[in-house]
Amino acid sequence: MILTRDGEWVHSNYIAHQICQQLNQGKPLAKTVPQPIWRVCQALIDSRSVFPRHPVVIESEITLSRSQVFRVRARWLELDNAQHPYLIVMLEDYHQSLQNQAIAEAHQYGLTPRQTEVWILRRAGLSYQEIAAELWIAKNTVKKHLKDSYAKRDAVLELEE
Numbered sequence: 001m002i003l004t005r006d007g008e009w010v011h012s013n014y015i016a017h018q019i020c021q022q023l024n025q026g027k028p029l030a031k032t033v034p035q036p037i038w039r040v041c042q043a044l045i046d047s048r049s050v051f052p053r054h055p056v057v058i059e060s061e062i063t064l065s066r067s068q069v070f071r072v073r074a075r076w077l078e079l080d081n082a083q084h085p086y087l088i089v090m091l092e093d094y095h096q097s098l099q100n101q102a103i104a105e106a107h108q109y110g111l112t113p114r115q116t117e118v119w120i121l122r123r124a125g126l127s128y129q130e131i132a133a134e135l136w137i138a139k140n141t142v143k144k145h146l147k148d149s150y151a152k153r154d155a156v157l158e159l160e161e
Contacts, residue, residue: 001089019091036062044074069094109152118145
């Protein structure tokens with residue numbers, strides 16, 4: 001999202017719009033920045049008086065539920081032809097980000113499809129028991145898949161050193 005110093009929307013992509021709707025709990029946005037995001041922006045604006053010449057990034061996490069966690073990063077966007085700087089706000093679905101990272105790791109380590117499923121759930125913070133229940137497999141099978149996955153990961157990491 002790109003915002004003015006007064007909180008007016010200049011631009012947002014589809015994902016930012018979706019996250020804002022979730023933060024507003026489905027209520028229409030009317031181009032208003034949700035309060036949790038605006039608090040981060042306000043901290044950035046306030047930091048300008050303390051650090052006028054330093055690039056500052058303000059980060060925060062917004063937790064709606066165990067499965068809905070969003071990361072917010074705000075920084076200044078200085079454009080040559082603009083009279084005033086804008087705020088650029090990056091919004092990230094924390095769990096989606098973890099899942100994407102886990103998929104990339106699974107590919108990098110050469111995991112099988114089943115090992116990948118287990119790896120993704122483990123990286124999402126599920127316990128062995130929760131993974132077993134989710135995938136309808138025994139807890140010992142989860143342990144075996146993760147043991148094999150860690151061995152593949154370690155082999156790849158050794159080659160990279």
